[in-house]
Amino acid sequence: MERVIGVIGGSGVYQIDGLEGAEWVTVDTPFGAPSDAVLTGTLDGVRMAFLPRHGRGHVHTPTTVPYRANIAAMKQLGVTDLVAVSAVGSLKEAYAPGDFLIVDQYIDRTFAREKTFFGPGLVGHVSVAHPVCSRLSAACTQAARGTGVTVHEGGTYVAMEGPQFSTKAESELYRHWGADVIGMTGMPEAKLAREAELCYACVAMITDYDCWHPEHDAVDVAQVVAVAQKNASKARDLVTALPALLKGEAEACASGCTHALDSAIMTAPDGRDAQMKEKLKTIAGRVLDL
Numbered sequence: 304m305e306r307v308i309g310v311i312g313g314s315g316v317y318q319i320d321g322l323e324g325a326e327w328v329t330v331d332t333p334f335g336a337p338s339d340a341v342l343t344g345t346l347d348g349v350r351m352a353f354l355p356r357h358g359r360g361h362v363h364t365p366t367t368v369p370y371r372a373n374i375a376a377m378k379q380l381g382v383t384d385l386v387a388v389s390a391v392g393s394l395k396e397a398y399a400p401g402d403f404l405i406v407d408q409y410i411d412r413t414f415a416r417e418k419t420f421f422g423p424g425l426v427g428h429v430s431v432a433h434p435v436c437s438r439l440s441a442a443c444t445q446a447a448r449g450t451g452v453t454v455h456e457g458g459t460y461v462a463m464e465g466p467q468f469s470t471k472a473e474s475e476l477y478r479h480w481g482a483d484v485i486g487m488t489g490m491p492e493a494k495l496a497r498e499a500e501l502c503y504a505c506v507a508m509i510t511d512y513d514c515w516h517p518e519h520d521a522v523d524v525a526q527v528v529a530v531a532q533k534n535a536s537k538a539r540d541l542v543t544a545l546p547a548l549l550k551g552e553a554e555a556c557a558s559g560c561t562h563a564l565d566s567a568i569m570t571a572p573d574g575r576d577a578q579m580k581e582k583l584k585t586i587a588g589r590v591l592d593l
């Protein structure tokens with residue numbers, strides 16, 4: 304299968320540079336329109352697809368980002384490897400603003416979002432015990448190190464609903480839980496990527512110390528934007544380095560990402576809703592009796 308690298312850019316990362324044959328394409332999905340058109344092209348001979356999570360001009364709130372449509376659009380474009388870039392607050396002294404952290408676990412505290420492609424008439428349950436692809440995460444670590452930023456390999460991302468930042472008590476609670484960074488968009492994006500059998504990794508760009516740090520002011524947007532803009536070029540350099548690291552055909556993922564649906568569908572074949580099956584054709588067609 305041809306490898307196609309998808310990138311979802313977060314706050315401060317609304318485009319990538321250097322794509323050959325760059326073109327913004329409009330994609331429609333059975334789950335609605337994605338956040339924006341998708342920038343497609345090739346880099347080092349590898350097809351790329353870039354989507355700004357909040358749309359150009361930052362128009363979607365963390366709650367209204369069309370997560371399902373975004374993942375479905377990537378799947379429809381043939382993406383095999385999906386890298387998410389996200390601005391996050393740090394919950395630990397050692398993780399400083401300006402550093403990058405490659406996420407390997409999540410705590411999902413979001414509550415006002417569509418979190419699954421499945422539904423009545425077609426019920427499915429995937430495992431997210433290991434929510435990211437270890438191979439793609441390792442490539443992101445290597446690419447990030449090449450940009451000269453300080454990179455932390457592995458860490459737990461708390462996904463909060465937002466859009467307000469945390470209270471100090473919440474921030475302390477998450478620290479007590481042992482979480483490393485906090486953001487508003489990591490979930491359900493990672494869960495949906497797993498349902499879509501995409502290899503997924505998350506590059507968290509640390510922009511602030513949230514509000515727990517006694518020697519730093521509580522986070523505000525100006526601070527996030529200033530650090531995110533400073534780091535955006537590093538994030539773009541990281542993305543540019545990925546094709547060389549991932550070159551070659553996409554194979555069955557050793558972490559199991561590409562087979563997440565093997566035993567996930569609960570609804571008996573004769574009980575499956577025809578419309579739901581049609582709707583899920585791109586996401587789950589591999590395991591549906593279509």
Ligand SMILES: CSC[C@H]1O[C@H](OP(=O)(O)O)[C@H](O)[C@@H]1O
Pocket residue numbers: 312313314315356357364365388389390391465486487488489524527528
């Ligand atoms: C601009 S501050 C809060 C905002 O930034 C992060 O977005 P993203 O993950 O898309 O980089 C955070 O999750 C909030 O949505």
Ligand SMILES: Nc1ncnc2[nH]cnc12
Pocket residue numbers: 390391392393463468469485486487510511512513514522527
């Ligand atoms: N402190 C913080 N909390 C939630 N989302 C963020 N995005 C960037 N910094 C954040």
